[in-house]
Amino acid sequence: MQTCLLLLVASAAVQSPVQAPAESLFVYEGAAPLEVRDSLIQTLENGVRIFNLTYASPKGGLVTAYLVVPPGPGPFAGVLFGHWGLGNRSEFLPEAIHYAERGAVGLMIDWPWTRWPPNRRDQGPLDKPEQDRAVFVQAVVDLRRGLDVLAARPDLDRRRLGYVGHSYGAQFGAVLAAVDPRVSAAVLMAGIPDNATFMIESKDPDVLAYRARWTREQIESYMAVNAPVDAVGWVGRISPRPLLMQFGWYEHAIPMESMRRYAAASREPRTVLWYPTGHELNDPRAWSDRTAWVIRQLHLSMPAR
Numbered sequence: 001m002q003t004c005l006l007l008l009v010a011s012a013a014v015q016s017p018v019q020a021p022a023e024s025l026f027v028y029e030g031a032a033p034l035e036v037r038d039s040l041i042q043t044l045e046n047g048v049r050i051f052n053l054t055y056a057s058p059k060g061g062l063v064t065a066y067l068v069v070p071p072g073p074g075p076f077a078g079v080l081f082g083h084w085g086l087g088n089r090s091e092f093l094p095e096a097i098h099y100a101e102r103g104a105v106g107l108m109i110d111w112p113w114t115r116w117p118p119n120r121r122d123q124g125p126l127d128k129p130e131q132d133r134a135v136f137v138q139a140v141v142d143l144r145r146g147l148d149v150l151a152a153r154p155d156l157d158r159r160r161l162g163y164v165g166h167s168y169g170a171q172f173g174a175v176l177a178a179v180d181p182r183v184s185a186a187v188l189m190a191g192i193p194d195n196a197t198f199m200i201e202s203k204d205p206d207v208l209a210y211r212a213r214w215t216r217e218q219i220e221s222y223m224a225v226n227a228p229v230d231a232v233g234w235v236g237r238i239s240p241r242p243l244l245m246q247f248g249w250y251e252h253a254i255p256m257e258s259m260r261r262y263a264a265a266s267r268e269p270r271t272v273l274w275y276p277t278g279h280e281l282n283d284p285r286a287w288s289d290r291t292a293w294v295i296r297q298l299h300l301s302m303p304a305r
């Protein structure tokens with residue numbers, strides 16, 4: 001069984017980047033009302049404002065988010081954020097404030113499975129792969145709708161729209177930036193190329209225990225059904241827009257070969273950086289490198305003193 005699965009992933013690793021991804025999965029009605037509702041939470045001493053915000057998901061329910069707005073009239077750049085799978089919209093709040101001080105509006109959304117009912121949509125077990133694909137597709141579509149929310153602001157410069165995503169945010173961000181040319185620069189942090197990373201390649205004990213619960217046929221079915229949201233099939237299509245990829249040398253569940261495979265699927269102009277840290281990418285240099293790159297790509301200014 002293991003030999004067959006290894007052969008399967010080897011084949012997938014070669015074929016995925018050149019297969020035509022199913023762009024139609026991520027199409028939505030762009031003319032539908034955004035139904036944006038926001039309420040001010042806090043105004044910081046520097047004039048940056050933080051809002052609770054919701055907007056209508058094309059897949060049903062409301063997307064919950066934070067919006068961070070700089071002081072002044074603009075025009076501002078925009079940054080859309082995608083958090084890691086075990087996190088929520090608050091992950092990038094400090095970073096969004098940092099960019100707002102330099103002239104960028106930040107929008108941080110919750111993934112469908114982190115929202116409160118009735119807007120929550122949970123992932124499914126491995127033997128129900130269509131449920132996972134539906135949730136993953138919604139995550140990408142909700143990100144595209146987030147770009148609509150930003151672009152609708154009269155104080156926004158639509159030519160300067162960036163994306164920053166971590167883990168799941170790096171997976172969905174690759175799809176987003178590939179299918180939506182409005183993303184002018186993208187950062188993908190601690191991402192994986194495809195489901196084979198966990199279904200076959202990872203040697204993490206928890207992953208091995210989970211994998212042992214399922215048959216080879218179930219694993220193959222899951223990977224086939226969810227192949228359209230595998231980042232490796234999309235990341236090369238971000239080019240010629242600039243891309244920054246960040247990885248940790250000490251990932252616990254993600255093998256080095258998987259990360260290198262993801263990086264290899266990207267195209268120039270790209271920057272790939274590695275840090276002596278784990279999946280959290282909590283090395284201060286990772287934060288410093290990322291923020292400097294975003295500031296440079298989106299032409300943000302230094303805050304007035």
